[in-house]
Amino acid sequence: MWRRTLELTNATFGKSGIGPIEWLFNRGPYELGGGLDVVDATGWVASESYAADWVPSMRMVVDLSNLDASRYVNLTGASGHVFSAHYDDQAPLWQHGQTIAWPFTPSAIKAATQDLLTMAPGS
Numbered sequence: 001m002w003r004r005t006l007e008l009t010n011a012t013f014g015k016s017g018i019g020p021i022e023w024l025f026n027r028g029p030y031e032l033g034g035g036l037d038v039v040d041a042t043g044w045v046a047s048e049s050y051a052a053d054w055v056p057s058m059r060m061v062v063d064l065s066n067l068d069a070s071r072y073v074n075l076t077g078a079s080g081h082v083f084s085a086h087y088d089d090q091a092p093l094w095q096h097g098q099t100i101a102w103p104f105t106p107s108a109i110k111a112a113t114q115d116l117l118t119m120a121p122g123s
Contacts, residue, residue: 004044005029006052008076008091027076027088030095040097059099067104 009015010025032052034042043054055075063069073094079086093100103112 003031004033004042004050004052006032006042006055006095008088010082025082027091030091032095059094059097060102061099068108070102070104071099072102073099 005028007028008026008030013021013025016022032042032055034040034055036043041056042052044050044052057075058072060072061070074090075094076091077084077086077089081087090100101112103109
């Protein structure tokens, strides 16, 4: 039985030709479902392989009656820094069709905050 997979290849170093660098920056393969004509759209060229060659980079559901009930997920994570815990932390959620809360109002944001970065001029 064939399985469709997705390799997340870093745009800068992902095809460097240097194995350890590619191992550090690339992620996957992730098994996935979906298809060309469904909500969970994924694309591939069957004559070449079943590896996905296009997928949605973000999924989002916005609840216009209660913006704090909105949800989203990025394909990778929220950080472009390979050593950050948030470099690829959303990829497994994305793979399985899961989402995370997307708080909107100041009180909901404050309640959901886990880490806070304060930037001040001259610091």
